[in-house]
Amino acid sequence: MPEQKKPIVVYGASGYTGRIVCEYLRQYGVPFIAAGRSEQRLQESMDTNVPGIETADYEVKAVDNEIGALTELFSGAEVVINTVGPFSKYGPTVVEAALAAGVHYSDTSGEQDWLITCQEQYGQQFADKNRLLSPGLAQMYTIGEIAANLCLEKPGLDTLDIAVFWGGSPTIASTQTILVNAAISKAYYLERNAYSEFDPNEGLVPLVVPGQHELAQSLPWGGTSHPVWFKNDPRVANVKAQGGVFNTALMKGVPVIVANALEQTKDMSDAERDKVLTETAAQVMSEMPPRENPLVNKSLDSVHASGPLGRAHCVIHGNSNYQQTGLLQAYFAYHLIQQAPRRVGFASGCQAFGHEALLGVLKEFGLVAEPVLTVQNWG
Numbered sequence: 001m002p003e004q005k006k007p008i009v010v011y012g013a014s015g016y017t018g019r020i021v022c023e024y025l026r027q028y029g030v031p032f033i034a035a036g037r038s039e040q041r042l043q044e045s046m047d048t049n050v051p052g053i054e055t056a057d058y059e060v061k062a063v064d065n066e067i068g069a070l071t072e073l074f075s076g077a078e079v080v081i082n083t084v085g086p087f088s089k090y091g092p093t094v095v096e097a098a099l100a101a102g103v104h105y106s107d108t109s110g111e112q113d114w115l116i117t118c119q120e121q122y123g124q125q126f127a128d129k130n131r132l133l134s135p136g137l138a139q140m141y142t143i144g145e146i147a148a149n150l151c152l153e154k155p156g157l158d159t160l161d162i163a164v165f166w167g168g169s170p171t172i173a174s175t176q177t178i179l180v181n182a183a184i185s186k187a188y189y190l191e192r193n194a195y196s197e198f199d200p201n202e203g204l205v206p207l208v209v210p211g212q213h214e215l216a217q218s219l220p221w222g223g224t225s226h227p228v229w230f231k232n233d234p235r236v237a238n239v240k241a242q243g244g245v246f247n248t249a250l251m252k253g254v255p256v257i258v259a260n261a262l263e264q265t266k267d268m269s270d271a272e273r274d275k276v277l278t279e280t281a282a283q284v285m286s287e288m289p290p291r292e293n294p295l296v297n298k299s300l301d302s303v304h305a306s307g308p309l310g311r312a313h314c315v316i317h318g319n320s321n322y323q324q325t326g327l328l329q330a331y332f333a334y335h336l337i338q339q340a341p342r343r344v345g346f347a348s349g350c351q352a353f354g355h356e357a358l359l360g361v362l363k364e365f366g367l368v369a370e371p372v373l374t375v376q377n378w379g
Contacts, residue, residue: 005076006059008032008333009103011094012083013060014045016288017108020326021081022046026056028334035061035073036084049291065090070097079333082107087114087135088185089274095122095133104132104341106332108325110141112223113185119228119346127345136225137332137349139324140164140243142358143301143316145229145348147371149355151305151312152235154375160236161304162226163207164243165216166321168289168297187223190231190239198223203255205242210302210315210372217251218242229348246298294319299368311376318368331361 008025012018013034025032036042039062046053046060063073065084070093074080080103082094087109098105099122109115118135126133136142144162151157188195198220206215224241231239244251261280265273299318305311318324328349335341341352349358362368 006031006033006057007078007337009035009074009077009080010083011035011063011070011080014038014042015083017322017325017329018081018083019045019049020322021083021329022056022058023050023052024327024330025333026050026052026058028330029057030330030334030337031057032333033059033061033073033077035063037065038062065093067093067097067100070094071100074098074101074103077101077103078337079104079106081329081333083329085109085111087111088117091135092117099125099129099131102129102131104134104332104336106132106134106137106329108138108329109135110138110222110225111185112188112225112228115225115228123346130344132336132341132344132352133346134332134349134352136229137325137328139166139299139318139321139328140221141225141229142328142349143299143318143324143362143368144224144226144241144303145350146355146359147301147303147314147316148226148230148305149350150314150371150373151303151375154305154310154312155235156310157305157307157312158236159238159306160226160230160240161306162224162239162241163209163218163302164224164241164300165209165218165246166297166299167246168292168321185222187220188227189220189223189241190227190237193231193237195227195231204251207242209300211300211317216244216246217248218244219251219254225348229351292320292323297321299324313374315372316368317372318362320367324362324367327361327365327367328358331358 008030010018010021010032013022014036022034034042034046039060042060063069074097080098084090088111091114115135118133122133144164148160187198204217207218209216221243226241227239230236265276297320299321301316303314343351
């Protein structure tokens with residue numbers, strides 16, 4: 001009898017986030033394929049960076065970033081987890097291969113334009129195949145979505161003011177994504193159920209962070225996933241999200257780096273621009289960050305929900321934001337090989353599995369604390 005195909009494919013498994021996903025798949029006891037461009041790099045990453053890998057049921061597969069090759073790799077599996085960004089550039093190939101192979105798809109993107117593309121171009125096609133298309137399943141977006149849903153359990157609140165902060169610095173891939181996204185895409189918030197563009201010249205915005213006296217510096221961060229997820233939610237009409245790292249010096253440097261990169265590449269072809277942006281990203285972050293330290297790499301998500309006569313506020317404190325992302329992705333796979341999601345087609349993690357379930361998983365692994373929820377009673 002031929003060996004059965006392993007149910008999960010982690011594409012980009014040698015990257016910082018990909019190998020964390022593999023670590024949690026190992027903990028869940030889920031067999032997986034670690035896939036990417038280089039078999040040697042994949043194996044070295046598994047051996048060096050995935051604790052307990054010797055107890056995992058996995059195999060390594062090198063594959064080209066091409067629809068036919070990826071379709072062949074995905075065929076016979078149940079779920080593909082994609083960590084290869086920028087997703088607006090590399091995502092369509094992987095999504096189309098997942099669609100052709102008939103597998104569920106998730107990624108770690110927060111690129112607003114990519115989510116809108118997924119919704120408009122691929123959402124119905126995945127629904128027709130009874131498969132889930134869930135981009136943007138990551139700490140920076142899903143924890144805030146959980147907090148927002150906790151607030152929205154109080155009826156009559158239609159406006160979400162969302163902030164997310166974390167300790168540490170972006171990975172190589174995240175830095176490149178920030179620059180590419182800034183160069184080719186606009187950032188939107190939701191106002192009366194319609195997208196409105198952030199002022200690209202606004203710069204840093206100081207935000208009050210629960211639990212500290214010092215203001216933190218924030219940016220729209222590409223608009224984030226939240227306006228997209230809540231655009232068709234009948235409870236919500238307005239969504240604005242801002243975020244950043246707690247490191248003020250690093251935050252002050254981001255708008256300067258982005259502005260210089262945009263000025264430098266404004267008259268270039270796509271290929272020339274990509275080359276320069278990649279080089280610029282390497283100057284900012286040229287090596288993998290160290291494994292997260294929960295004493296240093298803290299996360300904070302804060303959501304104010306309001307309506308004409310009511311308010312709610314939810315704060316979720318956590319640690320190790322990349323590990324939160326890896327766990328969410330592994331649970332996505334773990335759930336889907338056992339049980340159908342609540343929704344197929346284009347859907348967020350909360351829409352597909354329920355915010356209570358995702359919160360419970362994060363708490364189970366000690367990555368977030370009990371949410372602090374304050375609700376104003378109606379007068």
